[in-house]
Amino acid sequence: MSSYAKELQVAQLAVQRAAILTKRVFHEKAKGTVSKDDKSPVTIGDFGAQALIISALKASFPDDEIVAEEEAAQLRQDANLRQTIWDLVKTAQLSDSAAEGLLGGGIKDEETMLTMIDYGNSKGGAKGRIWAIDPIDGTKGFLRGGQYAVCLALMVDGDVKVGVLGCPNLPIDDAAPLSGGMESGQTDEGRGVLFSGVLGQGATSRPLTTGVLATEKSISMRAITDIAAATFCESVEAGHSSHGDQAEIAKLLGITNPSVRMDSQAKYASIARGAGDIYLRLPVSATYQEKIWDHAAGDLIVREAGGAVTDIHGKPLNFSIGRTLADNKGVVAAPAAAHAQVLEVVQEVLAKK
Template structure:
């Protein structure tokens, strides 16, 4: 895989994700979870916030400007139906304002701002442009504007995830984690609670990092992390990057696993049984969003297992960026049958065998796959 081949795409994607994270931080800071104008319920009852729509509009506009809208195919989570409803006028106005403020900061990241303010119809148009169905041919950008909306609303972990798929393979992964803490132990604590506590007793320097952006190109064998540059910083582009590697722990008794916080679409009891049979002794980190992949790539955890409840279909935008970053950092990600994840079949991970298993190395991975086969028949999945 020629790393140079994707250098422009990676460069733009990383800058755009920094912009999107800055936008999210600003919205989260002023966010009141009871504000019905800012949180709309989608048909599937998942929370959608002003940040989701604003990030999607910002990323869509920047990618189209950088590569030409006729060349850009974007697969993304949100559509404009909810935003176009009569009772969403306040939300839509807030999105328009947020997007324009964010785009005005583009020069800080070495990108170009629009020549004039984008109007409501333009914003709706750039959001609805993200309606590609992906597939096995051509290039498709895959965006999850705010992965872990519940984490976002609660002031906890969430991620902005952008990947590029070419001919069915993920070739670029960028993951922005605005609340990623410097210390691994803080990952499993409620972020807002600790921020409140740290205001009461001043924390040690660097206890709270302002977040980070991780990125990788397929085949490079390298994954990188940068501290977040946000709109309020004096810092401007470029942001220095440091290489990250997965943890070298391969003894299950010493390994830390991550699992989803939400029980709605994952089977915690099967994961617990599996952890026990493999010999995992450390209490799992319950982490919102694709930050679980970030934790493995950075060496803060060794295992992420997710077994969906019957009928739930995994979507490509929830995994593409994170999977590539873990793999290039030296980790292994497959389904529970040991097969690579297939991103070529549209918006869902079709043909997924039972669940997803991400590990820091092959030894742990093999032990877990074996345990899945041993435990499966006696489970109630």
């Protein structure tokens, strides 16, 4: 088996199983709601997906540390919410029995589920093997029926080695162009993609399925001969990235295509397979620090697809400091050949502020 082959297979199967759970949660619990109270669909999906992924990781790599977003204290105090999530986790495991032999024996009871969720309390850092999980990246996209991602990455001594993104509402067709309707109202038909990357081994996509993995295809970023023909991806929420600065950057680059707004690391996945070209996340706060689980998998997949990813100062994203990207500000992701040109304009625009 090639380097990190087992880690990749376990990560793919775990993310796929968790992504199927989130789809079930949306159809059974959400149905277009935009609520995010403590019993909201996103809360249920977050906990359930995190429990499934950590269970799979602990079965194969019991000594690895895990950085994840959720902790189980809320569930220990709320029996009804705990039961709801446990029922979904049981169903997810039973409906995905084809993967069970590779993912271990699964979660047997509610208490084990809570224990698994709480394994995500690592502080991160520059030493050892550490997994980073975002069980539902793109909360509002998930609730709208738009773009969200189930995200998992393995870091070894602070360097990302394996990245997997489950994007249930992206088109299966890698050649499908980005459109302005990506942020809501997506249907299951023809949608659901699992993206993967291993350092030095390239990036792939395959349809999301249940059980065994579908056949993969190699993906790569689109070669840009004229930067003016590029397409931007940006966050839906202005609170996540400065839309005004991005519009000015697009103007200076001569880009006239409308930017496509979507939530989550689906933006990384979209540019990695050439559906878009440039992803900018421009700082909106001097003090905000990005979370490592929001970028680790996407950063690797874009780089393995022929892209370059830095912050606004041109520094690579540093995942070795802890649970945040404390050493970085913002994100600039673009095809390697065009990255320097995009970065120069980003710095020019931000210098005026």
